[in-house]
Amino acid sequence: MAVRSPRGEFFDALETMPPADRVKYLDNKLAAAVSYAYRHAPAVKELLDKAGVTPGDIRTVKDLEKIPVTRKSGLVEMQKARLPYGGVLAAPLEGVERVFISPGPIYEVQPSRVKWFAKSFWAAGFRKGDVVINTFTYHMSPAGILFHEAIRDCGATVVVAGTGNTDLQIQIMKDLKVTGFVGTPSFLNMVVKRAEELGHSVKKDLCIRRAWFTGEMLPPSLRKVFEEQYNIDTYQAYAVTEPGGAIAYECKQKHGMHLMDEYVTEIVDPETGKQLGPGEVGEIVTTQLLNKDWGLIRFGTGDLSSYVTEPCPCGRTAHRITGIVGRAGDAVKVRGMFIVGKQAEQAILGFGQVARYQLIVGRREHRDEMTLRLELKGNDADKARLSLDINSKFQDICRIKIDRIEFVSPGSIAEKQQGIKDERVWE
């Protein structure tokens, strides 16, 4: 089944499954995982019983909507009330191999036999012969050790560096001829800047050719700097620690992150928990299928994203999420669509003529309405044209139309007023 040669492109056959097979595969795996968790994890039994759902009711991914979403704050409370694992553990205590600790605190049990991250490191091109510095912490958090194991799965050598000590890390990279970096984009940025301050040429004195990031999104402008200025091929993955692992990862196309088939990942309306369609912004909710002993069903990450279904030229057939656009609390729901400040800003401030904007959400005759107030930089803009262009861009990004665009005189919108303003009164 696996096509994992050291030079192979794919980690396993799941990555190229025909879409109809994937639906069946995920439905079957999910039904088995929920049924097992119901029988062995007391918290899952309580959750389903309370919702009036039996394991037999969960046969497909769509059926998951019947089960409430569990969020980080809920998991903290569950564990506090029933130490040590909040009834999520679906195995005897003495079988627990290792425990990680996330802020909360949340105690997470993860066995080492599971290759949580290997797939995303393979997709990023790490192979035997690479010397990879792992700058994630090896303390408490699962990051350091899980990425370490993934680098080893690719056959590469791991430099066990952990966080901090920028100057020492630069010396290590130079001395050991490190070819791969694993960490956050901001730390690599700090490394290259500091290396230059110390008089090194990043291209000549260091030999980093590949970087794998998670923990924060990689801004396109920073990716350009890494790739064009320093010849570092960059990849990112979206990871969540509570269910454990990389939920989505980039391929060489770097155009969205493929969802992993070891999880059922839904994009849902954070208020109702109902699943949303392609292109619609909602909360990432995930259920892992890798470790049956950890019964965390429908974990709500609080991160907002959307997914696309278009085929990817890389050959992987899984849907892709398009990046993290914000946190669930930051979104405003307008006519059923979630709008996030960052996306609105991208659509509107992308036009150089716009100095400031305010997007007002109001309500008239029981319908949500959006009015965009714009302050321009000069007087020479073709306002009719600009209105059309902005609305078209806004619809591309936010998938909803602005009802009215008004131009206001310079100084009308104070700096802290810029953004989305929800003026709806619900009566």
Ligand SMILES: [Zn+2]
């Ligand atoms: Zn791809």
